[in-house]
Amino acid sequence: MKVLKFGGTSVGSAERMKNLVALIRSNEPKIVVLSAMSGTTNALVEISNALYAKENNKAKTLIDSLEKKYESVLKELYSKESSMNKGKELVKNHFEFIRSFTLDMFTANEEKAILAQGELLSTAIEHFYLEEIGIDSVLLPALNFMRIDKNDEPDMKYIEENLKAELKKHSGKNLFITQGYICRNAFGETDNLKRGGSDYTATIIGAALSAEEIQIWTDIDGMHNNDPRIVEKTFPVTELSFDEAAELAYFGAKILHPTCVLPAQKRKVPVRLLNTMQPQAKGTVITDKIQTDRITAVAAKDGIIAIKIKSARMLLAYGFLRNVFEIFERYKTPIDMITTSEVAVSVTIDNDKNLDSIIKELQEFCTVEIDKDQTIVCVVGNFSADKLGYASRILDSLKNIPIRMISYGGSENNISVLVDSKYKKDALISLNKGLFGL
Ligand code: ADP
Ligand code: ASP
Ligand code: MG
Numbered sequence: 001m002k003v004l005k006f007g008g009t010s011v012g013s014a015e016r017m018k019n020l021v022a023l024i025r026s027n028e029p030k031i032v033v034l035s036a037m038s039g040t041t042n043a044l045v046e047i048s049n050a051l052y053a054k055e056n057n058k059a060k061t062l063i064d065s066l067e068k069k070y071e072s073v074l075k076e077l078y079s080k081e082s083s084m085n086k087g088k089e090l091v092k093n094h095f096e097f098i099r100s101f102t103l104d105m106f107t108a109n110e111e112k113a114i115l116a117q118g119e120l121l122s123t124a125i126e127h128f129y130l131e132e133i134g135i136d137s138v139l140l141p142a143l144n145f146m147r148i149d150k151n152d153e154p155d156m157k158y159i160e161e162n163l164k165a166e167l168k169k170h171s172g173k174n175l176f177i178t179q180g181y182i183c184r185n186a187f188g189e190t191d192n193l194k195r196g197g198s199d200y201t202a203t204i205i206g207a208a209l210s211a212e213e214i215q216i217w218t219d220i221d222g223m224h225n226n227d228p229r230i231v232e233k234t235f236p237v238t239e240l241s242f243d244e245a246a247e248l249a250y251f252g253a254k255i256l257h258p259t260c261v262l263p264a265q266k267r268k269v270p271v272r273l274l275n276t277m278q279p280q281a282k283g284t285v286i287t288d289k290i291q292t293d294r295i296t297a298v299a300a301k302d303g304i305i306a307i308k309i310k311s312a313r314m315l316l317a318y319g320f321l322r323n324v325f326e327i328f329e330r331y332k333t334p335i336d337m338i339t340t341s342e343v344a345v346s347v348t349i350d351n352d353k354n355l356d357s358i359i360k361e362l363q364e365f366c367t368v369e370i371d372k373d374q375t376i377v378c379v380v381g382n383f384s385a386d387k388l389g390y391a392s393r394i395l396d397s398l399k400n401i402p403i404r405m406i407s408y409g410g411s412e413n414n415i416s417v418l419v420d421s422k423y424k425k426d427a428l429i430s431l432n433k434g435l436f437g438l
Pocket of ligand 3: 196199257
C-alpha cells in the first residue's frame with residue numbers, strides 16, 4: 001500500500017482535479033489523502049472569525065462567495081448530468097450546514113466543524129469525478145478512524161484498528177480517497193490536526209499501515225535548502241534523513257506540517273516529496289539513511305517569544321532549572337531553545353496562550369524580561385562534534401545580523417540562532433551566501 005497526499009494547490013481548481021487522475025490511476029493499492037482546495041480553509045477561518053465577532057452579515061457574504069466558487073468548479077469539472085446533480089446536492093448540503101452557524105451561538109467547537117468542510121468537499125468532488133470517468137474508488141470517511149487523544153496526539157492504536165476495519169469493508173478495492181487534516185478528538189467531536197495537517201494525516205495513515213511509501217505531492221519539487229518564499233536562489237535537497245526533515249519541518253519549512261515526520265520515522269516508512277506540476281522531477285526522499293558531515297538546509301520559525309529569567313539565587317544552586325521547567329510543563333507550553341549562564345537562563349516559546357500566568361509564577365523567584373516578535377533561524381545538517389568549522393561558518397555568515405541567542409550541541413542536526421523578526425530575511429539570505437555560495 002502507498003499513501004499519496006495532495007495539497008491545496010494540487011486540488012485547487014477543476015483542471016487540477018482532472019490532472020490528478022494521471023497520478024493516481026495505476027492499479028497498485030493506494031490511499032489518496034486530499035487537502036481542501038487552496039484558499040478554502042483560509043476562507044473558512046475568515047467566516048469563523050466573522051461569526052465570533054457576531055458580524056453575521058459579513059459571514060453570510062463570505063459564505064455566498066465561497067459557495068459560488070464551488071459552483072463554478074462543478075460546472076468546469078463535470079460533463080455528465082448525473083455527476084453534476086450529485087455535486088450540486090453535495091455543495092448545497094455543506095453550505096447549508098455552514099450557514100446554519102449564522103443562526104446560533106458560535107464557539108471553538110462550531111469553528112472546528114466549519115473548518116472540516118473544505119476536506120469533506122474536495123474529497124467528495126474528486127470521488128464523483130473519478131466515478132464519472134469510470135475509475136472505481138472508495139471514499140473513506142476520515143472521521144471514522146482518525147482520532148487524537150486528550151493531549152492532541154494521534155491515538156495510533158485506535159487509528160490502526162479502525163482504519164484497518166474500514167479498509168476490510170472494501171476488500172478487492174485498490175483506490176481509496178480520504179480527507180486530510182480532519183479528525184475526532186478524545187470526546188468524539190470533529191477536530192483537526194492544525195493548519196497544514198493533511199501531511200500529518202498521510203504520515204499517520206502510512207505508519208498505521210506500515211505502508212511501502214508516503215508521497216507528499218505539492219507545488220514545489222521537494223524540500224529546498226532554504227525558504228523559497230524569501231530567498232531567491234534555492235535548490236531541492238534530494239535526500240534527507242528523518243531527523244533532518246523533522247527539524248526542518250518543526251522549525252518552519254512549510255512544505256511539511258511541523259510534526260508529520262514523526263509517525264513515518266517511528267515505522268521507518270520512506271516519505272517522498274513530489275511536485276504535482278512537474279511529476280517527473282526527482283523531489284526529496286526522506287529515509288533513515290544518514291549522510292554525515294554536511295550542512296543540509298536552513299529554515300525559520302516566526303512568532304517566537306524569548307523569556308530571560310534572571311536570579312542571583314541561580315548562582316551555584318541546583319534545582320533552579322527544575323523549578324523553571326515545571327512552570328512551563330504545568331502550562332503545557334513547550335520550550336524550543338534554551339541558553340544558560342551562571343545567573344540567567346533564556347528560553348523561547350511559540351505559544352503565548354499562558355504567557356501572563358507563566359510570567360507571574362516565574363516572577364515569584366526571579367526577574368523576567370520578555371522579547372516578542374523573534375524568529376528562530378535553524379541550520380540543519382549533520383554536525384558531528386569532532387568536525388571543525390560548522391559553528392564558525394554559520395556565525396561568520398551572520399556577522400552583520402544582531403543575534404539574541406545561539407543554541408549549538410543540543411543535537412547533531414541543528415544549530416539555531418534567535419534574531420529579531422525584522423532581521424529574518426537578511427539572515428536567510430546571508431546564510432544562503434555563506435553556507436551554499438548562492
Ligand atoms: P500544500 O498546500 O501542498 O500542503 P504548502 O503551501 O503547505 O503546500 O507547502 C508548499 C510550500 O512550502 C511551497 O510552495 C514553498 O513556498 C513553501 N516552503 C517553505 N519552505 C520550504 C522549503 N524549505 N522547501 C520547499 N518549500 C518550502
Ligand atoms: N486544509 C488545511 C489547511 O489549509 C490542511 C492542509 O491543507 O494541509 O491548513
Ligand atoms: Mg501544506
